[in-house]
Amino acid sequence: MTTVENARDRLGTPHRRIPVRYVPVLVTLSLVVAMFTAGSLHYPYFGTGQVFLNLFVDNSFLLVAVVGMTFVILTGGIDLSVGSVVALSTLLCAELAGHGWPAYAVFPVVLLVGATLGLAMGSIIHFFEIQPFIVTLAGMFLARGLCYAITVDAISITNPSFTRIAGYSLALPWELFLTMGAVLSLVVVAIGLYFLHLTSFGRTVYAIGGNRQSAVLMGLPVARTEVLVYTISGTCSALGGILLSFYMLSGSGSLAVGMELDAIAAVVIGGTLLTGGTGYLLGSLLGVLVLGLIKTLITFQGTLSSWWTKIVVGLLLLAFILLQRLVFHRQAVSKQ
Amino acid sequence: MSAGLRRLSWPLIAIAALLLVDLFFGHAFFALRMQDGHLYGNLVDILRFGAPPMLVALGMTIVIATGGIDLSVGALVAISGATACVLISDLSNQNSVAGVLGAITVALALTTALGVWNGMLVAVVGIQPIVATLILMVAGRGIAQLITGGQIVTINSSPYNVIGNGYWLALPFALYLVAAMYGLTAALSRRTALGLLIESVGGNAEASRLAGVRSRSLIILAYAFSGLCSGIAGLIVSSGIKGADGNNAGLWFELDAILAVVIGGTALRGGRYFLAGTLVGALLIQTLTTTIYSIGVPPETTLLFKALVVTAVCLAQSPAFRAKLVQPRRRRVSTGDRPPPGAQPPERAVDVPA
Numbered sequence: 134m135t136t137v138e139n140a141r142d143r144l145g146t147p148h149r150r151i152p153v154r155y156v157p158v159l160v161t162l163s164l165v166v167a168m169f170t171a172g173s174l175h176y177p178y179f180g181t182g183q184v185f186l187n188l189f190v191d192n193s194f195l196l197v198a199v200v201g202m203t204f205v206i207l208t209g210g211i212d213l214s215v216g217s218v219v220a221l222s223t224l225l226c227a228e229l230a231g232h233g234w235p236a237y238a239v240f241p242v243v244l245l246v247g248a249t250l251g252l253a254m255g256s257i258i259h260f261f262e263i264q265p266f267i268v269t270l271a272g273m274f275l276a277r278g279l280c281y282a283i284t285v286d287a288i289s290i291t292n293p294s295f296t297r298i299a300g301y302s303l304a305l306p307w308e309l310f311l312t313m314g315a316v317l318s319l320v321v322v323a324i325g326l327y328f329l330h331l332t333s334f335g336r337t338v339y340a341i342g343g344n345r346q347s348a349v350l351m352g353l354p355v356a357r358t359e360v361l362v363y364t365i366s367g368t369c370s371a372l373g374g375i376l377l378s379f380y381m382l383s384g385s386g387s388l389a390v391g392m393e394l395d396a397i398a399a400v401v402i403g404g405t406l407l408t409g410g411t412g413y414l415l416g417s418l419l420g421v422l423v424l425g426l427i428k429t430l431i432t433f434q435g436t437l438s439s440w441w442t443k444i445v446v447g448l449l450l451l452a453f454i455l456l457q458r459l460v461f462h463r464q465a466v467s468k469q
Numbered sequence: 470m471s472a473g474l475r476r477l478s479w480p481l482i483a484i485a486a487l488l489l490v491d492l493f494f495g496h497a498f499f500a501l502r503m504q505d506g507h508l509y510g511n512l513v514d515i516l517r518f519g520a521p522p523m524l525v526a527l528g529m530t531i532v533i534a535t536g537g538i539d540l541s542v543g544a545l546v547a548i549s550g551a552t553a554c555v556l557i558s559d560l561s562n563q564n565s566v567a568g569v570l571g572a573i574t575v576a577l578a579l580t581t582a583l584g585v586w587n588g589m590l591v592a593v594v595g596i597q598p599i600v601a602t603l604i605l606m607v608a609g610r611g612i613a614q615l616i617t618g619g620q621i622v623t624i625n626s627s628p629y630n631v632i633g634n635g636y637w638l639a640l641p642f643a644l645y646l647v648a649a650m651y652g653l654t655a656a657l658s659r660r661t662a663l664g665l666l667i668e669s670v671g672g673n674a675e676a677s678r679l680a681g682v683r684s685r686s687l688i689i690l691a692y693a694f695s696g697l698c699s700g701i702a703g704l705i706v707s708s709g710i711k712g713a714d715g716n717n718a719g720l721w722f723e724l725d726a727i728l729a730v731v732i733g734g735t736a737l738r739g740g741r742y743f744l745a746g747t748l749v750g751a752l753l754i755q756t757l758t759t760t761i762y763s764i765g766v767p768p769e770t771t772l773l774f775k776a777l778v779v780t781a782v783c784l785a786q787s788p789a790f791r792a793k794l795v796q797p798r799r800r801r802v803s804t805g806d807r808p809p810p811g812a813q814p815p816e817r818a819v820d821v822p823a
Contacts (some may be wrong), residue, residue, distance in 0.1 A: 147494060202633075211599070239746065254765065257780070260789065260793070261784060261789045261790040261793070262787055262788070262789040263784070263787050263789075263790075264782045266538075266737075267727070267731065267737060267779065267783055268780075268783065270724060270774075270779060271779040271780045273775070274724075274772040274773070274775045274776035274778075275772070275773065275776035277772045278769070278770055278771070278774075278775070278776055281767060281769030281770055281772065281773075282770050282773060283765055283768055315628060354545075394606070394607055397603065401600070405801065407597060407599070407600045438614070439619075440611040440615055441611065441615075442611070442620060443608055443610055443614075444608050444611035444615065445473045446608070447604050447605070447607040447611065448608065450607060450608075451604045454601075455594070458594060458596065
């Protein structure tokens with residue numbers, strides 16, 4: 134992000150002033166705007182503020198998990214355990230609430246479990262130099278297996294301290310509202326933005342993803358940062374699980390199957406390079422909105438079946454990966 | 470003991486240990502009985518239900534040998550079954566052998582073509598394998614459901630039924646398919662230079678290309694082969710349940726296949742592969758699953774055991790782990806903490822193989 138780089142960053146012609154690294158995020162932003170506009174023009178009740186806010190309400194847990202995933206992917210890693218840690222957290226919430234634990238006592242325990250899992254995975258990845266892919270795969274098996282070791286059934290949450298919090302919502306002007314979960318997820322995004330862009334920890338995350346060896350040679354705290362990134366992802370997944378348990382008011386080991394794929398898709402659609410080092414947390418937020426909009430559009434359309442979601446998400450993944458290839462390939466060539 | 474057997478000693482010991490557990494928990498576990506000229510029993514079941522994972526793992530081994538990975542295999546299993554079943558259910562006579570063969574050909578051609586697509590993304594466009602195959606992993610299940618129209622298509626076709634439920638010379642027919650594919654692959658890759666070339670691409674694709682190896686074609690070939698193997702596995706799965714389930718067929722296959730390859734001693738970094746190891750790895754996973762069913766633990770807890778196995782195997786293969794925790798020994802024949810099969814020279818890997 135030096136001036137030299139900025140000068141090279143620009144798109145082909147010199148009078149255009151958009152740095153290349155913003156292009157994928159801007160494409161995602163225009164996609165969100167285009168999808169929302171198209172929906173509003175087509176369906177009479179689509180173009181309301183509440184439909185837009187519901188994107189946050191219905192995807193709050195995904196958004197929180199995506200924040201953690203963005204940190205991991207920015208270092209060039211990947212976390213496949215997200216979905217099962219979310220499921221484990223919902224189950225823990227439901228199980229502990231069923232034993233009469235009040236909500237404020239449950240949360241620290243659940244967050245601690247998620248953080249510990251993340252810490253363990255991060256340590257194995259860093260200190261034993263095993264690929265993140267396979268370590269988090271083991272973590273995925275472990276968390277799901279723990280769920281089923283607790284119980285194979287779904288438990289519904291009736292604990293009053295939980296149902297009361299689940300009922301909270303933030304009233305906004307014009308009769309709009311956001312649920313507790315949506316507000317919390319936006320707070321997490323804000324915290325993530327702070328750490329990623331305004332602290333030396335965030336700079337180190339980008340540095341590791343950009344070039345690990347350089348980061349080591351520069352004396353950056355690579356070990357601490359890498360382990361911490363997976364710990365953050367584990368904690369975010371646990372918080373996502375808590376939000377999901379509020380949203381569903383139940384916990385089960387078979388919830389959130391394949392959610393890690395949604396999270397990865399959101400990060401990629403948000404313009405983050407899966408090799409690490411390039412990308413923005415706000416892009417990931419937009420990625421979640423794109424996924425949410427696809428689902429909302431398919432619901433409004435009514436006749437399209439749910440599997441079209443998967444196909445459209447796959448096509449979007451392809452489009453964005455090709456776009457990144459195009460944009461960043463040119464950059465890489467010019468650097469050489 | 471030959472070098473091959475020695476490399477396989479750990480997974481083989483694990484299988485033996487599992488079978489020992491079975492011996493304690495249920496004496497009937499090893500019972501084999503002949504009925505109508507067919508062999509039945511838990512041991513036969515391990516082989517029979519292990520057939521689809523063994524095939525998928527075979528394709529995965531070749532892809533991993535080129536330094537890649539194929540996450541789309543589970544979705545391809547679903548697509549192949551869906552295509553074959555939909556085509557057969559449209560036949561006026563579901564028992565026509567020609568019609569069934571036609572459906573099988575179309576299904577296998579489709580999954581092979583999708584494998585070529587994966588290979589093109591990796592070799593021509595230059596996308597990381599994990600990402601390139603992730604696309605089809607996400608979209609593939611949607612495609613399978615699109616083909617079946619979201620329904621579970623059931624069929625009643627006796628020629629198709631042979632693939633998953635048929636017997637030949639007392640053994641399940643699917644086993645012969647597995648044996649044929651493994652035999653063919655071993656012959657093609659070890660009796661010709663093909664295996665060497667694949668390993669050289671996995672070692673360093675760019676250096677191989679400069680040395681005159683056609684890296685791109687070989688990578689595309691590897692993914693196409695993986696697609697074909699997944700396609701055959703999909704036929705066995707759908708024939709076994711006499712129908713196609715776009716949502717659940719082949720679920721978690723990619724993970725089991727990667728696990729089998731890793732257990733078998735093929736390093737995820739590429740450049741080496743070991744077909745017999747993969748076969749034993751897949752058998753180990755299936756033995757574990759069958760054992761857990763037979764001793765009455767909830768089957769879902771298999772995942773816990775798998776997590777432990779993956780972690781243990783990966784730690785054992787990690788040069789950093791051995792350097793930190795195990796005394797480095799130079800004697801090649803020490804049996805205790807011998808580097809497991811396919812162990813890499815202790816160089817520090819910095820980035821994911823592309």
